[in-house]
Each structure stands twice: as C-alpha cells, then as structure tokens.
Amino acid sequence: MKKLALSNLNSLYNAINDKMKLYLPIENNGAVNFGEYSDGANVNLNKMTIKSAKDAFFPQCEDLSNFKKEGKHIIVEQGELVSENFVIFGVRACDVRAFHILDTVFLEGYLDTFYEARRKHGIVISLSCNKPEESCFCSNFGIDPAEPKGDVESYITDGYMYFNPVTQKGAEFMAQFDSLFENSDDKAVKELQVKIGDIVGKLPLSNLPLNEFGGDKLDALFNRPEWQGLSESCIGCGTCTYVCPTCQCYDVKDYKTNTGVKRFRCWDSCMRKDFTMMAHGTNRPSHLQRFRQRFMHKLVYHPANHNGEFSCVGCGRCVAKCPVSMNIVKVMKTLGGNK
Amino acid sequence: MQGLELKLKERLQKLLDDGTVDCVIGWTKGEFIYDVTPAIFTKESGLDGFVYNSFCGANLSKYLVSQITSDKKFAVILKPCDTYSMNQLITEHRVNRENIYIIGVGCSGHIDIDKVKAQGVSGITNVIDNDNNIIINSIYGDSKIEKASVLLSKCQSCKGSELKISDEIIGEGIKTPTCDERFDGVKKLEAMTAEERFAFWKSELSKCIRCNACRNICPACTCRTCVFDNARSNVAAKANATEFEEKMFHIIRAFHVAGRCTDCGECSRVCPQSIPLHLLNRKFIKDINEFYGDYQAGEESNQRNPLVNFTESDIEATVISDKEGK
Ligand code: SF4
Ligand code: SF4
Ligand code: SF4
C-alpha cells in the first residue's frame, strides 16, 4: 500500500495529466460531475457526482461514422476509436460495479468496438465512500463501499490518500508515479473500513425485498395492478435514466451536415415517448408500459439475460434526483410487499 | 403541519365519500420524511399513505392535464403559487375545470432538501419543522438549521399567500419572508457585459444533461408532442451534442413559455444540475412588465397575455437595439 499527503494531491493530478487525460469529480456552480482535469480545476471528492462515471466509457453523445459524397461514390468514414490511455479517478464502488454491468452488455456476445476501445484504455482509480448517504443501497447488491475495486483502490483518511493496486493495469499505472508516493502499512485503511462497515449497517435502505425479483419473475410481476399508481406519479422526464450508471440504451441518428451525413449515437431513455420507435410505431404506447420497462429491465430482464445479476447497483442517484421522488426503491417495496 | 395534514385528510375522505369527487391528487409518503410523491388516490384505494408536510413543494396542477378527457372528478391540493398555474391551464383549455375541485391550502413555505444537504448534512433520517428552525436527525448526528435558509428558491421569492382560484380553503397561510426580490438576479445579469453574460450562461448550461425534467414538470409546457421530440422538426434531440444545442433547447423553451410562464419555480426546483432556469423566465417576465405594463400570468383565468394581445401603444421592435441587447 502507498500513500500521499492530501496536500500533495494536486501534484499527483498534474503528474497524471502530463501523461494522459484525467477525469475526476469537478465542482462547477455547485454541481459536482466527472470532468476533464486542468490545472486549478475545482476537484471535489467528497460529494457523490450527479451524473455517474458512465460517460468515461459510454459518453452521452458520440460520433459513429461520416458519409461523404465524392462524385458518384459515397465514402464511409468510421468514427475514431479511443487509442490513448486515460484515467478516471475517484470512482465509487457502485459506479465500478456498474462498469462490470455495462461490460456484460457491450462486450459479451455483440461487441461494441467504441466501448471496448475506451474500456481497454481506461484506468479506473476507485475511492471508498467514507460517508454513505441515506439514499445509498449498494450493499443490497453485494457491493462494499469500503472496498471499491477498480484498477487501483484509494482511501482518504488521516490527512492522507492511500492507494492499493488491484489489477495488473493498476500496478503498472502506480509504478509510473512511484516517486510521488510513500510506502505505508494498511492500519489506517483497515480502521476506516471498519467505520464504513458500521455506517452501512445503519443505512435505512439496506433491506430491500430482492427475492421477489429476478429473471424468473416476469409472469409474477408484469401485470401487477400496482404499476398503475406507481406510473401515475412519474412525469416521464428521464432524469433517472440519465443519472443512472447502468442505463445503457442509446439511439442512433443521422444528421445532415454541409458536406454529408454524420451518424452519431446518444443516450436514450425508456421514459421517452419515442423510445424504440419503429416504422410501424412503438410497442410501448402508454406511459405505464414505458415506466414498467425501466424497472422490469433492471430487476427482471437483465438478470434473465445475464446470469441472474440485477442491473441496479443501488447508487441512489435516481432516489435523490427524481423531481417527484418516484424511484426503484419505492417500486421494489410496493411490488415486493413490504410497504 | 401535522394538524393541516389531518384536516386535509378528513375533508378529502368526506369528498370521496359523498361523491363530490372520484379521485384525489395529493401526496403519498416516502421512505424518508422528505421524499413525498404526488399520487392519485381513489375511492377504492382510500387515503392510505396520504401525507402533507413541509416537503410538498411540487406543483400538482400539471397532473390534471393528462386527465382532460377523463369523466372522473378530481380533488387537487394547490398552494397559492400553484393556483396561478391552474388559472393559466384553464385559460389555455388544457384542463377541464368542471371536473376539478380545488382545495386551496394555506402555505408558509416549503423546504428544499438539497439546500439542507448543501449545508453539509447527510444521512438524513428525519426532519422536524419548528416553523423558524428545523431539526435534522441523521445517522451522523443531529443538527439545527434556520428554516428561511433552506426554503425552496420559489418560496424565497414568494408571490404571496393569496389563493388565486379555489373551491374551498384549508389552513391559513403567510407570505414567506422574502429573501430576494424577484428581479434581483435578472438585474445582476443585465448589469453584466454581453461577454460576461454569455460566459455565465455558457457555464451554467454546460451542466445540462437534457433530462427534460424542467420541461416535463412545467405547467406551461403541455404540448402533446414537444418540438424537441418531433423527429420531423429538425431540432429534435435527446442529447446536447454541441454547445449550441445546450443553449438552443433552453432559449427556445423560454420563448415558448414567454407570457405564459407564471414563475411557479418548478423548472429550477427539479433541475438535477441546479441550473438557475428561473433567471431566463424572469428576464422575459421583467421585459414584458416594462414593455406592456405589469402583467402576471395566471393572476386570473381567461386573461389575454400581452404577447398575443395587440394594442396600438405596444412598443416598437426597435426596443431591442435601443436597449443594446439587454
Ligand atoms: S436504478 Fe437508480 S439506484 Fe439503481 S443504479 Fe440506476 S440510478 Fe442507481
Ligand atoms: S451506493 Fe453510496 S455507499 Fe454505495 S458505493 Fe455508491 S456512493 Fe458508495
Ligand atoms: S421516475 Fe422520476 S426521474 Fe424517472 S422519469 Fe419518472 S419522474 Fe422522471
């Protein structure tokens, strides 16, 4: 284990930034989101980011290809794949697990080359959660905020930041900056982990009825009458899907430029009216159907297709950010019968 | 507040029982004291879980838009500021007044949980509202905060305690202590140079994730298909691909609600990125006041807004260059 005085953190940021792009939580007008580091950036590692870390590998908007006309030919240019290493720093345990969930979608079976390139070149430096919030419920999914995983795990305690390489990639990364670190035992970190464990035990949402959900629960849940009342509260905005680290739907669109056509993709949301719109129309014409899709996907369809794993990591962003406080916890408690 | 909740519940139960209404649009309790959810209660479901507390800041009037073709009768709870939106919706024929029974509720301001959290409180398990201050219990210990400092921004520039439309009134209200005068923020922006103003909005709007919460919550945004959802409109978009698009969405929305926006404050309240959207709308309101005389959208039903009401004394278009773009 290595450590670095918190007062020297900026020198680490600058050293990384000299070698490769560095993304980390930056505060801008009161809102903390992952952003690209530049000297003097207002880094804030204490607050949960509003958007998740997902953009690092699956950005909200990305160019896929360009079409140009040259004489009688149409030239197709492939969008550029990321080819240089970059670092995403200060990622919490829930978001790290979310990367794994995105991997199962974008890397297994059908291979998404854009995602794959980013994943290959991205180095994930995670950070433990010293003060989980009341909206956090990651422990339901076997995630431990005191052991955030990733390529390198980090911890802040006692005026120091501690670093512990987890993967080969992480160890190689640490080696590049070895001169900045001091060697350390893991005593302070162990103490911190015990403290975090105590807090997690006190979190109010740590006991969700997960047994009522899963890949085999389609028939039991699909036509439940409670969807009506739950969906009536929802204003169908899409905030929950855009702040969610595991939401993975995107839309592919063509855009006419002065010289040809640009094809890009951007995040989509099952809460939107034109979600999966096809030539014949949409197969989810009602608000209830679209609302149900989000929760059935996280709690039934995803586990059915990916070894029983739920595609919610309990980060609580949708809990904190829904304009009308409707969220997956309320859906689970209502349908799971402990409300 | 608890007394008010009881009174409301009793009265609503009567209205359901005697058949005055079939449904109630109110709030249902959440996991915490502050995450109450707007909900529709029916005669069959009863008022189980009904709640009314300091966190019922959401404006329920828009929930009636999707019920316009329903033959059911709805009771709805509206705070003074929400009644402006109701009037505006009636004016625009977006709700069916005949099927709505409005319970106006006296108000003394609602709390913004994000402001509580911004003061460094987390792990919140309970909040006790003592009118002047609030006590917060959290897994990290208890704390006490002055209530005025954590009121919703819309409450900090409260339009007043008068209910502009209602079928009956429950509870007494007071105008919340005004922390900022309504147009102070706009005046600050007007005093900036064009470059400074551009930089301000560029920085704020760069946070926008196009979640559409501001649009979907807005009682003035009731188009069945928004221009930004219409694939044939050429401006439809699900993400801000460029800096230009970041601004376009908001500028167009502000124009579309100009003269109709009641300044209900919902857009700013719901923005997950805390973008001060009310400053855009208030700029329009301030200009309309200056150009056409004081006007408040939703003051009453069926008024004509100055932007669709030509008079000979209307200002000339040259006002824009006369004011040097301010
Ligand atoms: S559904 Fe909500 S809690 Fe679950 S991962 Fe997504 S944002 Fe987080
Ligand atoms: S849900 Fe909360 S406690 Fe759990 S890993 Fe995420 S931020 Fe940390
Ligand atoms: S659940 Fe909440 S955040 Fe999600 S679409 Fe509905 S209203 Fe918006």
Ligand code: SF4
């Ligand atoms: S609510 Fe905020 S983040 Fe969402 S679209 Fe509106 S301005 Fe953008």
Ligand code: SF4
């Ligand atoms: S624009 Fe904002 S303040 Fe105006 S009516 Fe809509 S939600 Fe309310």
